[in-house]
Amino acid sequence: MRRIHLMNKDSRDATIAIDSLKYDKPFEMGVPEKALNFRRYLSATAANLNHNLTEQYGDNYASHLIEGDPEIDLEKIGQFISGTDVVYLGSQGEILYAPPKTVEVIISPNGEEKERRDPENIPANVDDELPVRWTGKKMPKASAAVNFAFKRTIQVRHVDGLTYDYLYEMAKELHDESVMVLIGAGQTGKDPLIFQANGMPYRGFLEGRVDGKKYQLLLHLSNMELKKVKAQAKK
């Protein structure tokens, strides 16, 4: 069970359960009445990769491909691949036996590199000592829905009778006002929500729906406003 430590508008906090809402694909690819396995396999060897063959055959590359099938190594091709370990090759093609230096590269919207910096490890912050806060910034549901792209929705669930009352009240307030409220992490509630170490930061908008004594409290996550992208020439 995944959890969120959430504080309401009266600064009362509780740790409750959350679940991602997911869509289950309604079909699978196959052949009728035949059991199939989806497998990964070796389709080339290093010596048969395009750049090596280009170097080897130069201008006669195409005719060699037709006549001799040099791109196929019959001993190796088709070998199934199961487990693998990640390794890094240095610029001279040698295997590195010590971890490489990691650098974070910032890329502008037009694809240009803007900056290089040392990477920072960013911890998750939704089930932390500091609760995720109800910021009080409310937005009509209709306005939020057309101005933000909500890539994920998380359903917030109670874990006992007390948290049922706690969440029901939140959902009812939001439902009655037909608004969504921005929630945020950190000391002041201004930080984006991060669900997993080094995970994608999201802005969280809480939506409430009520039907009699039943409720739905939904945390919609967005990392993108619905804004037009200006056409830019990629360098």
Added chain:
Amino acid sequence: MAKPIIIKLEGKTGIFEHTKINRSKLYGSRKRIFLDPLGETCQRCELSDDGSTLIMSGMTSQGYFDDDTNWIPNNELVGMDFKGNVLEKAPATLGVEQDVEVSGVESLLDLSVDSIYQLEPEEVHESIQSALESGKVLNFPFNYRADYHAETAYLLLNKEGYFLLIGNPVEPQWMDLEQIAVESFEEDSEDDDDLDFEMF
């Protein structure tokens, strides 16, 4: 150029050009790269678990195999439901007029969004424009190319312009007092899509 998106609301038509957008096109992006002791970029590879093969980018493929390890070509594969019934292909919707339904924003909020397009209107009837300006959203089936499942598209208008959100609907559960979330000790795999792999 891709075919346009054509919609029809109560007999009136709207035609739009479309461009796919994402977060990195709007705000940029970041990625982690790895440098060798000379400060040059490393190449990320894999070593097979028996240690015999160094696997570089472009050296692998994936596909379907039967129990006798015969490869099944893609053109022999069909879409099937989970009872094994063969499904009919849903046709592509681009360039083909689609009847739209007017919906409230709650159904849009229940969409698990996979892709986003910004739209340039070629021709939009006033009645469509005014429905969108009143805060309604329009939904219709969307299939970029013929396959076994059409997704759901929501067309909306904000002060920046027209946008189309494509995805599949999810169903939140109504919670009552008795439905208390319980601890599950199964491996929780649903965090997978939280990971921003660019950051490793």
